[in-house]
Amino acid sequence: GPGERGMVGTGLALEIPAGYAGLVLPRSGLASRYGVTCVNTPGLIDAGYRGEIRVALVNLDPSHSYEIHPGDRVAQLLITPVPTTQFLEVAELSDSTRGEDGFGSSGR
Template sequence: MPVTVKVRRVGQRGPPLELPRYETDGAAGLDLRADEPVTLAPGERRLVPTGLALEIPPGHEGQVRPRSGLAVRHGVGMVNAPGTIDSDYRGEVGVVLVNHGQEPVTFARGDRIAQLVIGPVVRAELALVEDLASSGRGGGGFGSTGR
């Protein structure tokens, strides 16, 4: 069942861009667009504004995820993937892009730069204990399960 997310345009950097939308019937993410032109030099990272502020319903979050095509074609990804948008955040959504490629990459205003996935959030209650139940993995991490 769809969840309604309220959207407000912010920044006024030019004519209004189209609102994020699902590009296919099976798409999980809405495409976010750059609200200003940006060129990323190799190794450079930058916060790119989208020109949008959101009101995500309580009990949900927004996840900003990289676009796979940008990674494959240009080596562009996100530093903090996924980025989390909390339901009580009302500021402009920004995307922290990084150029891992060998050449500068330029995005025009309106280019698709990331995906927004809306999903439910489960809030945990923490219980301080003396011992944890054993598991087959134990404390092994960072590659301990093999290649």
């Protein structure tokens, strides 16, 4: 119903190769036409996960329900490489034009 959220099973399971991850992303048409989108965007699927892919959806429409049927495309999955990094502790960070300016500081 309007304003509700829930987990939707896709019926799919897959084996993502080591060094990669899956990002569950909303479908723009579903969001723009019906107000239905993913709650946690992007949803991260680690390479070691072997269960069914499930999608956390929310209906942002204040007055209309949206019914999901088997086979409906409710999200999309992007498989992407995950670089391995090593962090180095430093005494101070280099300067940048943005500096420490936070939310809303990079323009309109």
